[in-house]
Amino acid sequence: MVLFNPQGQIHKYDTVESIFDEFYVIRLEFYKKRKEHLISVLKRDVAILNNKVRFITEVINEELIINKKKRAVLVNELYEKKYDPMSKLEKIIAKSKEEIETELELINQNKLNTEEEKTEEDLNKSVDGVKIKIPAKEYDYLLTMNLWSLTFERIEELNNQKNKKQSELDALINCSEKQLWINDLDNFIIALDEYEKEEEDDRLTADKLKKYKGKNNKEGKKRRRKNNNNKNKEDSSTNVSFIDDEKKRKNNNKNKNKENKQLEIEEVFKAPLTLKERLAQKIKNGETTIQADFNYQNEKKRKNIDDDDDDLIDLVEKIKK
16 A cells, blocks of 8 residues: 655555554644643633732722723733733643744744734733733633622632533543543544444335325325326216206206297287276386376377276276275
């Protein structure tokens, strides 16, 4: 097997074990760097929590007054009381090789010196007549805490966090680089077993689902075939009943049309109503006797009917009574 060796050169390895032998040394060196970095991060976190607990305690006990003070005065007071500025806390973290190389490059370009000069210029400035001893942003991690944080409950919470971080730090310091690697390998084996179990469960589930779908497809085909047959029978019976109903409806319509035509013919050839019949029909339709009498007199004049028409006179007399 041909691979790159630690020096970046092509090298032929005869066995897998020979690759492991070379890889192990490099890997262990990186675990050493990792341990140093984790320790420095935990130290920085513990220091920040210590400063916060001390700050809140002094504010509650009125050893440090923050009300009605200029920001510059308060920052100078924190500096005099030796609260750790953030730049000092960040320096606790072990620098990586890349960060060191970046700083060297900045020094070569005279950029780092320029930044230091600007910092000195800022310190020589004064705000509202107060000379600044340290940039205000160095204590933002204290001064930007919410007002509700300045309580005994918050102190207890921060102390718990600090104790937890301290325990992690102590455990990490007492743990060797080899043990860190072994712990990672143990965790990896556990995670791998869980992953493989999940994969196996997914495979079994997929197989069951496939069988279930196959069985359902066969049963489904039979059920659909049966349903289609029943549906066809229902459709045929429905069609027969529909045709019968349609025939009946058409016959009824034909009979009604015949009756209507017969009535129309009779209406056309029917003899005209006499005056007496029309008068009786008007009374039947709801006209009063006075209206009927008046209509009768007008109709009589228009038809030139004599007054001695006894039938009509008798009819009018009956209506009036």
